Amino acid sequence: MSKLAAQDKFLDLSDYGRSFGKFFAHQLKDSRFTPIHVTLLFGLSGLIAIYCILEHHYLLAGFFILLKSGIDAADGELARLKNTPSYSGRYLDSVFDIVLNFLFLMAICVMS
Numbered sequence: 001m002s003k004l005a006a007q008d009k010f011l012d013l014s015d016y017g018r019s020f021g022k023f024f025a026h027q028l029k030d031s032r033f034t035p036i037h038v039t040l041l042f043g044l045s046g047l048i049a050i051y052c053i054l055e056h057h058y059l060l061a062g063f064f065i066l067l068k069s070g071i072d073a074a075d076g077e078l079a080r081l082k083n084t085p086s087y088s089g090r091y092l093d094s095v096f097d098i099v100l101n102f103l104f105l106m107a108i109c110v111m112s
Contacts, residue, residue: 017066021073028074029081035089038075039096042068046100053107068100 028038049064075093079085 015073017069017071017073020070021077024070024074025077025081028078033078035075035079035082035084035086036092038071038078039089039092042071042075042093043096043100045071046096046103050100050103050107053104053111056111072097 025038045064045068049061049068052058052061052064072093075089076085079089
């Protein structure tokens with residue numbers, strides 16, 4: 001199930017993790033993992049990426065940033081697949097997005 005109706009679709013270059021997210025969500029569809037678990041994994045992946053930036057492991061940081069984006073797409077997809085969307089899940093996802101983006105910027109500033 002798509003987030004947007006067919007007539008409302010557009011090219012979103014920031015949505016590069018969607019394909020992996022759909023694949024990952026389908027793998028978890030019949031498991032005990034919830035969208036909240038996936039959101040926590042997305043947060044952990046972002047924190048690992050920030051740590052890698054601070055330790056000058058830029059290639060590894062890039063990998064974890066890409067992984068974070070794919071996992072970020074998976075939590076919402078899993079919620080739709082399991083028919084378990086929630087306001088708390090959306091809120092947690094948004095908080096992680098804001099906090100991780102701030103920490104990414106701070107890590108880049110520290111490295112400058």
